[in-house]
Amino acid sequence: MLDVILKGTWQTLYMVFFSTLIAVVLGFIPAVILTLTAEDGLKPNRIVYGILDMIVNVFRSFPFIILMVIVIPVTRVIAGKSIGTTAAIVPLTIYAIPFIARVFENALRETDAGVIEAAKSFGATDLQIITKVYFKESVPRLLNGIVLLIINMVGASAMAGTLGGGGLGDIAIRKGYQAYDISYLVVTSIVLIVIVQLVQGIGNVIYKKKA
Amino acid sequence: MINLVNVRKSFGELEVLKDINLQIHEKEIYGIIGQSGAGKSTLLRCINGLETYDSGTITVDGTAVDVNDKKQLRQLRKDMGMIFQNFNLLSRLDVYDNVALPLRFWNENPNTEENKKKIEHLIELVGLKDKMHERPENLSGGQKQRVAIARALVNDPKILLCDEATSALDPRITHGILELLKQINEELGITIVVVTHQMEVVKQICQRVAFLKHGVVLAEGKPEELFVKPTEDVKKFLGEEGQVLPKEGVNVQLFFTDDSSDEPVITEMARELGIDFSICWAKLEEFRENVFGSLILNIQEKDKERVFKFLESKNVTWEVL
Numbered sequence: 001m002l003d004v005i006l007k008g009t010w011q012t013l014y015m016v017f018f019s020t021l022i023a024v025v026l027g028f029i030p031a032v033i034l035t036l037t038a039e040d041g042l043k044p045n046r047i048v049y050g051i052l053d054m055i056v057n058v059f060r061s062f063p064f065i066i067l068m069v070i071v072i073p074v075t076r077v078i079a080g081k082s083i084g085t086t087a088a089i090v091p092l093t094i095y096a097i098p099f100i101a102r103v104f105e106n107a108l109r110e111t112d113a114g115v116i117e118a119a120k121s122f123g124a125t126d127l128q129i130i131t132k133v134y135f136k137e138s139v140p141r142l143l144n145g146i147v148l149l150i151i152n153m154v155g156a157s158a159m160a161g162t163l164g165g166g167g168l169g170d171i172a173i174r175k176g177y178q179a180y181d182i183s184y185l186v187v188t189s190i191v192l193i194v195i196v197q198l199v200q201g202i203g204n205v206i207y208k209k210k211a
Numbered sequence: 212m213i214n215l216v217n218v219r220k221s222f223g224e225l226e227v228l229k230d231i232n233l234q235i236h237e238k239e240i241y242g243i244i245g246q247s248g249a250g251k252s253t254l255l256r257c258i259n260g261l262e263t264y265d266s267g268t269i270t271v272d273g274t275a276v277d278v279n280d281k282k283q284l285r286q287l288r289k290d291m292g293m294i295f296q297n298f299n300l301l302s303r304l305d306v307y308d309n310v311a312l313p314l315r316f317w318n319e320n321p322n323t324e325e326n327k328k329k330i331e332h333l334i335e336l337v338g339l340k341d342k343m344h345e346r347p348e349n350l351s352g353g354q355k356q357r358v359a360i361a362r363a364l365v366n367d368p369k370i371l372l373c374d375e376a377t378s379a380l381d382p383r384i385t386h387g388i389l390e391l392l393k394q395i396n397e398e399l400g401i402t403i404v405v406v407t408h409q410m411e412v413v414k415q416i417c418q419r420v421a422f423l424k425h426g427v428v429l430a431e432g433k434p435e436e437l438f439v440k441p442t443e444d445v446k447k448f449l450g451e452e453g454q455v456l457p458k459e460g461v462n463v464q465l466f467f468t469d470d471s472s473d474e475p476v477i478t479e480m481a482r483e484l485g486i487d488f489s490i491c492w493a494k495l496e497e498f499r500e501n502v503f504g505s506l507i508l509n510i511q512e513k514d515k516e517r518v519f520k521f522l523e524s525k526n527v528t529w530e531v532l
Contacts, residue, residue, distance in 0.1 A: 118299035121259055122313035123288035135304055
């Protein structure tokens with residue numbers, strides 16, 4: 001049992017880590033574009049904002065289990081196969097990008113408009129305002145968003161078992177639910193709770209330091 | 212130094228600036244006063260291009276303020292520091308880094324010996340030497356505005372724009388901030404434009420003032436002229452309209468300028484002319500440490516020729532109401 005749980009934990013952490021990492025990097029781009037083109041942004045543009053906003057909403061409408069099936073062709077192209085732990089990172093990332101883009105957008109847009117105006121009045125360029133004001137002021141909120149994403153990814157990765165992704169969720173379903181072994185259900189649940197608590201705890205500590 | 216010619220601006224249907232013409236001279240402290248919604252903040256923001264204007268021209272030191280010419284506008288903004296009602300400091304930077312921020316926008320390293328000296332000198336100038344590495348959240352409103360002032364000066368501007376800079380502060384703190392602005396004007400020779408709805412701001416520091424209402428400059432001049440001898444609109448703003456004056460006799464208003472306000476004109480007049488009259492209304496006000504006053508007398512019809520003659524002989528401006 002220990003072996004199974006350890007392997008499952010490793011697979012979960014593996015999927016969560018890489019999908020979060022890639023999503024954070026890629027999610028920044030739409031987040032910045034949304035922030036810039038929003039009504040109160042530096043380059044208001046209703047069309048660009050509207051389209052991007054809709055794309056984000058569309059992708060966020062899918063429950064992960066359905067999205068996972070829909071993007072199988074994409075998964076095959078990127079990962080070379082459609083099943084396995086590594087392959088599961090593709091749908092997880094696709095699921096995470098619009099989520100984190102929205103969270104980052106909200107974090108960035110919470111920046112005090114007066115501070116941005118002040119920066120403009122000192123001759124800051126748009127790029128400088130993004131890096132030296134928006135990002136700088138939003139760091140704690142961005143960190144909070146990443147913590148939120150990680151916890152969401154722990155939940156979503158549980159469903160990756162359907163595509164042979166393995167992980168703790170897969171163990172809970174197959175050994176705990178389908179094979180009626182309650183002890184697997186209990187242990188996987190405890191491990192998941194510990195992971196979420198740790199992530200949130202570490203996140204809170206960093207937030208306090210950075211705020 | 213700053214020239215506004217026929218400046219107009221509308222927000223949709225609403226005309227916020229209607230044909231504004233102003234000349235702000237080098238090294239003066241110029242006030243723009245009016246109630247909220249008069250268009251004064253919009254006007255100020257047009258000067259450094261934070262707002263666009265629909266027609267007319269604004270030039271600063273001979274250069275036109277054109278929001279479409281990004282490069283030139285950026286250069287212009289370097290010469291114009293600005294402070295705000297809500298201070299607008301970066302919450303995650305300490306005092307030093309907040310003051311250093313505009314330098315970073317101009318790709319200067321704030322940690323060179325020279326820049327370090329400059330930033331520390333400015334923080335000292337605004338009286339916050341012991342708060343150098345505090346975050347804004349640990350500062351009072353007045354201290355935050357002092358940081359903002361230091362920040363606005365770090366690029367060696369020629370002009371400082373102040374947007375309701377003391378409106379969020381209590382009177383005692385306001386006094387201190389205004390003294391600091393005056394000191395900056397005198398010692399560094401920086402032209403200061405203040406937008407405010409507070410009379411005391413204008414009285415304490417402004418050399419000239421424009422009174423703005425519904426996007427129109429209703430009056431312009433020295434504050435002592437504007438407020439000691441106000442027009443109807445200015446009176447309304449000051450809450451001085453509707454003085455109840457006697458219907459009998461003649462009401463004469465006297466205006467005392469700097470040199471005459473400490474002369475005992477009134478008692479002298481009573482004694483010399485041997486007449487009786489009543490004082491219906493009076494006020495004395497301080498403008499940049501000079502005292503100006505105004506007084507309304509009710510005299511009898513029969514005395515008026517002699518009173519007018521007496522007043523002519525004194526250094527007093529007067530008019531019959």
